[in-house]
Amino acid sequence: MKTLSRPGWIGWSLMxxxxxxxxxxxxxxxxxYRVPRPLPSPPIIDLHAHVxxxxxxxxxxFVSPEMAASWKFGIYLGAxxxxxxxxxxxxxxxxLDRVAAHVSGSSNVHAAVVLAxxxxxxxxxxxxxxxxxxxxxxxxxxxxxxxxxxxRFGASIHPRRPDAIARLDxxxxxxxxxVKWIPSIMNIDPADPAYVPFYRRMAELGxxxxxxxxxxxxxxxxxxxxxxxxxxxxxxxxxxxxxxGHVAAGGENEGRRDFDSLLGLxxxxxxxxxxxxxxxxxxxxxWLREALAEPAMEGRLLYGxxxxxxxxxxxxxxxxxxxxxxxxxxxxxxxxNAWDRDVALKRALGVPPDIFRRTAHVLGEAAR
Numbered sequence: 001m002k003t004l005s006r007p008g009w010i011g012w013s014l015m016x017x018x019x020x021x022x023x024x025x026x027x028x029x030x031x032x033y034r035v036p037r038p039l040p041s042p043p044i045i046d047l048h049a050h051v052x053x054x055x056x057x058x059x060x061x062f063v064s065p066e067m068a069a070s071w072k073f074g075i076y077l078g079a080x081x082x083x084x085x086x087x088x089x090x091x092x093x094x095x096l097d098r099v100a101a102h103v104s105g106s107s108n109v110h111a112a113v114v115l116a117x118x119x120x121x122x123x124x125x126x127x128x129x130x131x132x133x134x135x136x137x138x139x140x141x142x143x144x145x146x147x148x149x150x151x152r153f154g155a156s157i158h159p160r161r162p163d164a165i166a167r168l169d170x171x172x173x174x175x176x177x178x179v180k181w182i183p184s185i186m187n188i189d190p191a192d193p194a195y196v197p198f199y200r201r202m203a204e205l206g207x208x209x210x211x212x213x214x215x216x217x218x219x220x221x222x223x224x225x226x227x228x229x230x231x232x233x234x235x236x237x238x239x240x241x242x243x244x245g246h247v248a249a250g251g252e253n254e255g256r257r258d259f260d261s262l263l264g265l266x267x268x269x270x271x272x273x274x275x276x277x278x279x280x281x282x283x284x285x286x287w288l289r290e291a292l293a294e295p296a297m298e299g300r301l302l303y304g305x306x307x308x309x310x311x312x313x314x315x316x317x318x319x320x321x322x323x324x325x326x327x328x329x330x331x332x333x334x335x336x337n338a339w340d341r342d343v344a345l346k347r348a349l350g351v352p353p354d355i356f357r358r359t360a361h362v363l364g365e366a367a368r
Contacts, residue, residue: 032350033323033350034351035350039353043365044110044357045110045113045152045359045363045365046112046359047178048305049112049113049306052117052136053095055092056090057091057092058091059091060135060137061135062135063134064220067220076308078312082095092140096114096141096145099114106339106343108340109343110150111150111151113153113154114141114145114151114152116136116156118135119135120186121161141155142171152363153174154176155168155171155176155178156180158187159188168207169205181209181211182216183226184216184227185223189231190211190226190232191230191233199234199239206241208242209240210245211227211243213245213246214229214248215251236265243302246306247274248261249278249284249287266300267296272300274300280345282313288349299354301355302355303343317332318333331344
């Protein structure tokens with residue numbers, strides 16, 4: 001008669017690992033941050049999608065040698081579904097085409113704002129190519145979105161440029177829906193009084209400012225003190241609608257969390273908002289929960305994805321075993337469209353319908 005052999009140490013180890021993980025899940029289960037609710041009626045607009053380029057096809061884009069050599073750049077291109085070789089062969093327009101294809105294939109997201117990115121501008125008002133890590137000109141994005149009706153133009157203009165206001169007017173005429181800054185890599189201090197005329201013109205045009213706030217780790221280096229939300233008080237005081245990117249997650253200045261500085265500023269300025277882009281990334285866990293629980297942020301949060309990062313391993317439903325069931329994690333991870341997967345994950349975590357809906361109202365697209 002055949003006898004069953006007793007499990008060896010590997011078998012026992014695996015058994016105890018499974019039991020341990022299961023026990024931790026049972027004891028640590030917390031559920032979603034809020035009770036999930038149905039998605040709102042269209043349109044859902046993504047406020048925060050990036051492109052870049054290597055200059056192929058006379059795009060005017062470039063990345064610094066340091067950034068191009070970084071392991072991060074290859075991951076970014078892979079998230080678009082392209083490669084350096086394809087860009088050099090077909091031109092940087094491929095990136096905009098890939099973004100448009102993802103959005104067009106989405107059942108939930110009606111449109112995405114694709115962001116240009118100005119560079120490091122020095123004290124003389126000139127672009128410093130040595131210090132600029134990524135440059136995406138307005139003309140490249142403005143021209144590209146005309147081919148894709150579900151993309152919107154997000155301009156980027158350094159206010160130190162001598163023709164900054166003329167550039168702002170030109171961007172508005174080309175259909176820009178906002179101005180995007182990453183102060184920590186663009187050498188912008190939003191609190192500089194020299195920028196007041198630029199802010200006044202933005203307010204006259206009704207052009208919102210989407211400014212990265214908090215820690216920045218997507219680039220080779222950054223001056224995070226320039227992304228302190230407290231520095232956004234000046235544009236707010238001149239009538240600009242300001243959107244703090246990523247709810248200022250992760251940063252700290254003068255011994256205070258940037259998130260807390262943002263909350264204090266929100267209590268002062270009703271025109272200050274924030275987006276939830278990147279808050280499901282593995283390196284930003286906990287910030288979405290905190291933002292959704294904060295009364296000062298009620299009615300101030302906007303939907304954003306931070307594409308292409310939400311299409312990488314940084315963002316996965318499997319990172320939320322204490323908020324989602326195994327069935328939910330499996331179902332969400334099986335969604336092939338990047339935007340539908342992002343919306344499904346955020347909805348399952350409890351992002352309410354008004355956050356998905358609000359971007360369209362802020363950008364004046366509710367009836368578009």
